[in-house]
Amino acid sequence: MDTTVGLRERKKAETRQAVHEAAMRLTVEHGLDNVTVEAIADAANISRRTFSNYFAGKEDALLYGEQRRVWSLVEAFRERPAEEPTWQALLNAARGLYEEMGEPNREWAIQTRLVKQHPSLLARQMANHIRVERELARAIAEREGLEPGASRPRVLAAAFLMALRIAANLWIDGQSDESRPRSLIELAEEVLAEVAQPFQ
Amino acid sequence: MDTTVGLRERKKAETRQAVHEAAMRLTVEHGLDNVTVEAIADAANISRRTFSNYFAGKEDALLYGEQRRVWSLVEAFRERPAEEPTWQALLNAARGLYEEMGEPNREWAIQTRLVKQHPSLLARQMANHIRVERELARAIAEREGLEPGASRPRVLAAAFLMALRIAANLWIDGQSDESRPRSLIELAEEVLAEVAQPFQ
DNA sequence: CATAATATATGCCCACTGAGCAACTTTGCT
DNA sequence: AGCAAAGTTGCTCAGTGGGCATATATTATG
Structure with a gap:
């Protein structure tokens, strides 16, 4: 009842953050052009398809x-x-x-x-x-x-x-x-x- | 001699303009999302590959x-x-x-x-x-x-x-x-x- | 004018991308 | 527990940008 955000929301936020951090790390490391969406998704433990659900x-x-x-x-x-x-x-x-x-x-x-x-x-x-x-x-x-x-x-x-x-x-x-x-x-x-x- | 811009430059400018106009026309007509680069290139009488030489x-x-x-x-x-x-x-x-x-x-x-x-x-x-x-x-x-x-x-x-x-x-x-x-x-x-x- | 040098156009190719679809899994609610 | 809603994933496909090699057009040079 009181939970302003349910588990669902919290998990989504976590994933989003994880993807973001993965993107940052990989980009700093290899340069944006040498990082594929797939690589970011992998690093964040989600599928490429799911990446699209979070970011464009x-x-x-x-x-x-x-x-x-x-x-x-x-x-x-x-x-x-x-x-x-x-x-x-x-x-x-x-x-x-x-x-x-x-x-x-x-x-x-x-x-x-x-x-x-x-x-x-x-x-x-x-x-x-x-x-x-x-x-x-x-x-x-x-x-x-x-x-x-x-x-x-x-x-x-x-x-x-x-x-x-x-x-x-x-x-x-x-x-x-x-x-x-x-x-x-x-x-x-x-x-x-x-x-x-x-x-x- | 006097030609500040050679034939080459002039043609390039013309093509650029033609591509631009084709893009405008097709986009107004069908909406940007329903227009492919190929369609624009066709309309401007250049190859898709050449399009890339003019615009990103x-x-x-x-x-x-x-x-x-x-x-x-x-x-x-x-x-x-x-x-x-x-x-x-x-x-x-x-x-x-x-x-x-x-x-x-x-x-x-x-x-x-x-x-x-x-x-x-x-x-x-x-x-x-x-x-x-x-x-x-x-x-x-x-x-x-x-x-x-x-x-x-x-x-x-x-x-x-x-x-x-x-x-x-x-x-x-x-x-x-x-x-x-x-x-x-x-x-x-x-x-x-x-x-x-x-x-x- | 002929020919070399240079710039441009094109075709072929490939890796990457976004997104629709359908199955499958997780979470929320009662 | 059990059902509905939301989220995840794999598959697939059309579209895209750009590297490379080749053909063609323009310009420069002897």
Whole structure:
């Protein structure tokens, strides 16, 4: 009764996670192009056919972590108190999530780097990004009581996610060649502030 | 001697265009999922194998028009006089291009609508988008004499393209259900102005 | 102009992929 | 326990991208 998630759900989540991890490991090891769906399925102890039931392709399996992260951001935003101005709520959602997760771990960094390099990953990631953007725009529209067709929610959503994306890129770029790389949150705050300022 | 482009180049361009048009026609007619690469190749009088020499997949063939449009925007920006402030130069590049091309034609509209609907198209388009964004950021960095790692060029480039993307979406949405749809340039100016303002 | 050098088109091939279908297994509910 | 629902798997097939070799077209050179 009380079990919010039954065994079924839990197992599915586990499998999904296992497939994701297998994909990560194999990709880091051999490069995405040299990893077949079959190999990932094997490593996760499921059949190739079942892989398809979980992910539409190896890219999706790889990006599963990233995707969860971004969606949780939308969720966090939805839970911000209604009194906060929208932009502040967005900022605070990001800050809250950062506090929870801390500076990016290995997997986070590896994923981001992989995505920057491999075109097919980049494509899938951006497609996800857009879906999240739409959802975030919807959330903003609801919070501000605007019609879903209005431009403001779309602009805010896009600008916010854009800033985070740029911060992540700056962070990755800084990781490799700088002597003292800056923290992700520091970069994010900077870019977010830059975005919120008028252009000229 | 004077031929800036030889016969070879010209033929290639023609073929590319023909393939693109075939892809558009067949997709509008049957839907992307019911069109094979082979069918497109046939319609364009080339072999399936040759198709691969021109495009990485049917999506790319379909988005060829869009891609040219966006790249020409970067080019237009590069040609703006150096005295203009960067953001102004971006605005003027967009305005110039709009004057050249006028209100979107059928193909433009159809493409945009297709992309909004079909996930795989959306993915490819966004991947292109990112490549353009990088290039635009580079152009901005050059113009302003900033290091390529700076955040400002990336923010400007992303914000600008983001605004155009949102405007295009608003335009498409408006086409279908509004009584008096607004012009693309009008929407673009509005969104660009909104982006350039401080958020709260 | 002839011929060499180079770029392009094509055919053949193969490994990989996504997905429909049907059997089979596991889980959830009563 | 027993039945319904959901999940897994193997089989199969059309579609795809790309390597390789060959034929053909274009361009450069003597």
